[in-house]
Amino acid sequence: MIADSEMPTRLRDRSVVLFDFDGTLADTGGAVMRTARAVLRARGIEPTDADLRKLLGPPLVSGFERAFGVTHDTALSLTQEYRELFDKTVTPSDFPPIDDVPFLLDRLTLAGRRMSIATSRKESGARSMVDQLGWTDRFECVMGLNEPVRLTKADSIRDALEYMGVDAADVVMVGDRLNDIEGAHACGVPCIGVYTGAAQPGEHDAADVSCGSMLEVARVLGVA
Structure with missing residues (x-):
């Protein structure tokens, strides 16, 4: 829990909030791990849950490379097979909103804050999932790979800022993994790290603010 006196008031004044998608807005972890397990097993690879959790957050190609030690070409083909299976089998019931996300989005909208998504998910897939959740009108843009x-989270953040016509000084990022923090900082944007996804304890030490829930994020942003 973060005490009011510890909250950086500068984040409350930022007019634009960028959100990561997976593990931040939507609980996609189960669907991601189930789909990845299926494509890996088809290749004769039996993954552990710990290995599969490494795929939650970063781009899939680099995730497959790091978690399973496969070549870049193999990671590319695994990613393609994963995306095809995900699109065929995953429904909105498999990626419900994270607790208190609807409340946070409502409060930010009422406060007149501008919102967009910057994700490491392939853009076309992210747009489809946002639409299926009924959130298309919530966000000015959805920037993905x-x-x-x-190719990176920093690329998605950079292009979201350009699309919205805003400077980094106007923006705060909300994400659940270290790559969200690193991508935001690469673009000069402060980041709120929230432990709603697959982050390990201490993973958000590099964040400008660390939160345990979306209610805490709402407090940091001054809307709760």
């Missing part, structure tokens, strides 16, 4: 133009 779009090879070869956009």
Whole structure:
């Protein structure tokens, strides 16, 4: 829990809030791990839950490379197989909103804050999932990976800022993994790290503020 006196008031004054998607807005962890397990087993790889959790957050290609020691070409083909299976089998019931996300989005909207999504998920898939959750009108844009133009979280954040026509000084990022923090900082944007996804204890030590829930995020942003 973060005491009021410890909350950086500068974040309350920022007019734009960027959100990560997976593990921050929507609970996609189960669907991601189930789909990845299926494509890995088809290749004769039996993954552990600990290995699969390493895929939650970073881009899938680099996640497969790091978690399973496969070549870049193999990681690319695994990612393609994963995306095809995910699109065929995953429904909105598999990625419900994280607790108190609807409340936070309502409060930010009432406060007149501008919102967008910057994700490491492939952009077309992220847009489809946002639409299925009924959130399309909530966000000015959804920026995700779009090879070869956009390959990293920093790329997604950079292009979201450009699309919205805002400077880093106007923006705060909310994310659940270290790559969200690193991507935001690479663009000069402060980041609120929230332990709603797969982050390990201490993972958000590099964040500007660390929160345990979306209610705490709402307090940090001055809307609760």
